[in-house]
Amino acid sequence: MTGETLLAYKMPQVLQRVKQRAPHVRLSLQSLNCYVIRDALLSDEVDLGGGYRVGNDDALELMPLGDQSLALVASPLLQHVNFTQYNQHIPCSFIINEPQCIFRQRFEGLLRKRQITLENTIELWSIESIKQCVSANLGVSFLPRFAVERELRSGELIELPYSEQPELITALCGYHAGKVVSPAMLVFLECIEESFASREKMPG
Numbered sequence: 001m002t003g004e005t006l007l008a009y010k011m012p013q014v015l016q017r018v019k020q021r022a023p024h025v026r027l028s029l030q031s032l033n034c035y036v037i038r039d040a041l042l043s044d045e046v047d048l049g050g051g052y053r054v055g056n057d058d059a060l061e062l063m064p065l066g067d068q069s070l071a072l073v074a075s076p077l078l079q080h081v082n083f084t085q086y087n088q089h090i091p092c093s094f095i096i097n098e099p100q101c102i103f104r105q106r107f108e109g110l111l112r113k114r115q116i117t118l119e120n121t122i123e124l125w126s127i128e129s130i131k132q133c134v135s136a137n138l139g140v141s142f143l144p145r146f147a148v149e150r151e152l153r154s155g156e157l158i159e160l161p162y163s164e165q166p167e168l169i170t171a172l173c174g175y176h177a178g179k180v181v182s183p184a185m186l187v188f189l190e191c192i193e194e195s196f197a198s199r200e201k202m203p204g
Helices: 004-009 011-021 034-042 102-114 127-135 145-154 183-201
Strands: 049-052 060-074 088-096 116-123 141-144 168-176
Touching: 004 011, 004 127, 004 141, 004 145, 011 183, 034 049, 034 060, 034 168, 060 102, 060 127, 060 145, 060 183, 088 102, 088 127, 088 141, 102 116, 102 141, 102 168, 127 141, 127 145, 141 145, 168 183
Parallel strands: 088 116
Antiparallel strands: 049 168, 060 141, 060 168
């Protein structure tokens, strides 16, 4: 099990490594939110789970994969919008996925703290669909930076300032503390750790 952003943007490199080292291992992947992944690991229903830390995970063995920064993105037509100003209504939509999404919760908490209201929330289940709608100037979104790097570089999306310090979420991979780690699990854990480490060393 893994979160959608990790599955779409990080897992292909991991799976390539696994296929090279253990070509006969059969993998079954599901994309679910981080709370469901944590609960499935706690109940020992799955072997491994990758996602973002949401707490209440003392019964799990966790491999930290690094802090990921979150970016507030919009189309260039919304470059004038200011999310650092308190007590205001901003006439645009927040485009994001389901309510238990950790980046959605972080951003909605920021809005409440600053007493900022938006027109409405548009819920979409695909990160690619969210980015397309933001690019079409239908609203803003709050996503892991690695998921919007290409669009930011091309100028299709811009990053709006919202804080002096970036908001961070911790990516991790874990399994139930009582589970015996199989050779296949060990290969997967090694590959995911190597993939994240090599990505962090890349320039830019």
